[in-house]
Amino acid sequence: EDQVTQSPEALRLQEGESSSLNCSYTVSGLRGLFWYRQDPGKGPEFLFTLYSAGEEKEKERLKATLTKKESFLHITAPKPEDSATYLCAVEGDSNYQLIWGAGTKLIIKP
Amino acid sequence: DSGVTQTPKHLITATGQRVTLRCSPRSGDLSVYWYQQSLDQGLQFLIQYYNGEERAKGNILERFSAQQFPDLHSELNLSSLELGDSALYFCASSATGWAEAFFGQGTRLTVV
Numbered sequence: 001e002d003q004v005t006q007s008p009e010a011l012r013l014q015e016g017e018s019s020s021l022n023c024s025y026t027v028s029g030l031r032g033l034f035w036y037r038q039d040p041g042k043g044p045e046f047l048f049t050l051y052s053a054g055e056e057k058e059k060e061r062l063k064a065t066l067t068k069k070e071s072f073l074h075i076t077a078p079k080p081e082d083s084a085t086y087l088c089a090v091e092g093d094s095n096y097q098l099i100w101g102a103g104t105k106l107i108i109k110p
Numbered sequence: 111d112s113g114v115t116q117t118p119k120h121l122i123t124a125t126g127q128r129v130t131l132r133c134s135p136r137s138g139d140l141s142v143y144w145y146q147q148s149l150d151q152g153l154q155f156l157i158q159y160y161n162g163e164e165r166a167k168g169n170i171l172e173r174f175s176a177q178q179f180p181d182l183h184s185e186l187n188l189s190s191l192e193l194g195d196s197a198l199y200f201c202a203s204s205a206t207g208w209a210e211a212f213f214g215q216g217t218r219l220t221v222v
Contacts, residue, residue, distance in 0.1 A: 034210075034211075036213075041198070041216075041218075042215060042216070043112065043114075043200050043202070043213030043214050043215050043216050044153070044200075044202075044213045045112070045213070046210055046211065046212060046213075049210060087152075087153070097155055097158075097166050097168055098155065098211075100152055100153045100155070101152070102152045103152060
């Protein structure tokens with residue numbers, strides 16, 4: 001069964017303190033892994049798509065990496081405005097549904 | 111602004127009633143998806159339409175139905191509403207498949 005697990009559930013960092021969020025997945029034939037950011041009461045905002053192991057993508061203070069079993073979202077020198085819930089989702093070749101993780105709630109304190 | 115428009119933004123209704131949520135996808139996007147997100151819960155996939163046809167079904171209740179019209183806008187119909195249906199309902203669209211789906215700001219449904 002396709003599954004996505006994100007850890008930790010919540011992460012509190014000081015401004016400037018770099019860290020990583022984890023997304024572990026089990027899927028039959030990975031078609032793509034997606035990272036989104038969601039602010040409270042808002043719709044998820046697309047960040048990255050990764051398609052194959054070894055792929056990396058960057059955007060401002062965020063960098064996403066992918067292996068055959070997991071993806072990491074590295075955040076470098078975060079700012080309070082990076083506070084949000086970060087969601088990971090995967091698409092496999094068994095069906096058309098995206099499988100979503102429960103998210104990591106990131107809080108950056110000034 | 112993602113380019114996906116959902117109306118209404120807020121909806122308060124009584125148990126047993128029926129409501130319709132509307133979604134206009136980004137220009138040119140053929141796929142529309144509906145999600146439900148309850149308070150502090152993850153995204154629950156409901157249903158996907160591609161160019162007017164149902165493509166995938168998730169955990170959608172029989173009391174719920176959706177359709178995509180020729181102009182590609184979509185409607186989600188929720189009937190016989192229960193208190194537990196109170197949630198944020200999101201619509202997302204993408205050009206093809208699942209890559210880079212863009213979400214609307216959601217409709218917050220409150221059933222009283």
